[in-house]
Amino acid sequence: MSVQAALRPDLAIIAANVAAGARVLDVGCGDGSLMAALRDTKGVDARGLEIDAGNVAAAVSRGLSVIQGDADSDLAGYPDSSFDYAILSQTLQTTRRPDLVLEHLLRIGRRAFVSFPNFAHWRVRTSLLWGGRMPVTRLLPEQWYDTPNIHHVTIDxxxxxxxxxxxxxxxxxxxxxxxxxxxxxxNFFAEHAVFLLKN
Known part of the structure; x- marks a missing residue:
């Protein structure tokens, strides 16, 4: 199995579209899967920011440069245009101020990749309409009371x-x-979206 094939589908899309040799900041990098794939297949200089200490330890054990930090409070310290790409995968909806986080991403990176679950997907709508309850799906597995998703964004x-x-x-x-x-x-049929943005 190729390195890219082993990635989550949204990460595989990002990996396929990052230029070789680029400088990348992966915000909310998890265990560093994307960073490792970019390093190993494209010679990317990847840095990571991750809030979960266990994920930071896992990423560092892969030989990756990852620090513990919070997207809501720690992006302000990064200089303008210090990376070719800033990446925020499946993290936007968990931040307190996604608008400010996106501003920082586009300030720090010349381009920004953003991926997120689409809360207007037909299964989510159907669950609310017929069941009257917040949906629990394969891609949104948490109950309403323990979900990290605090901003339910749609593609539209x-x-x-x-x-x-x-x-x-x-x-x-x-x-x-x-x-x-x-x-x-x-907005109706997609469960997840990936956008490549530029200011």
């Missing part, structure tokens, strides 16, 4: 957000399960 919300701020979308990918789906109807 995110599209409106970047348009209002004049942020250019250089690429967008949509996933239904682990497979790509089209942009048309993505």
């Amino acid at each position: 919300d995110f599209r409106a957000f970047v348009k209002e701020r004049g942020i250019a979308v250089e690429g967008a990918w949509f996933l239904s399960g682990d497979k790509s789906t089209t942009s048309a109807g993505a």
Whole structure:
């Protein structure tokens, strides 16, 4: 199995679209899977910021440069344009101020990858409509009381957000399960989205 094939689908999309030899900051890098893949396959100089101490230890044990920190409070210390890419995968919806985190990403990186679960997916809508309860799915496995997701963003919300701020979308990918789906109807049919942004 290739390194990219072993990645979560949204991370595989990001890995495929990061230029070889780039400087990357992975915010909310988890155990460093994406960083290791980028280092090993593309010679990327990858740095990571991760809030969970266990994940930091796992990433460091892979020989990665990862520090413990919080996207909401620790991005302000990074200089402007210090990375080619700033990456925020499956973390946007867990931050207290996603608008400010995105501002920092686009300030720190020349480009930013952002991936997030789509809370307007038809299964989520159906669960609320027919069951009257917050959904628990394969991709959103936590109960309402223990979920880290505090901002329930949809693809259309995110599209409106970047348009209002004049942020250019250089690429967008949509996933239904682990497979790509089209942009048309993505707000209804896609479970996850990946955007490549540039100020």
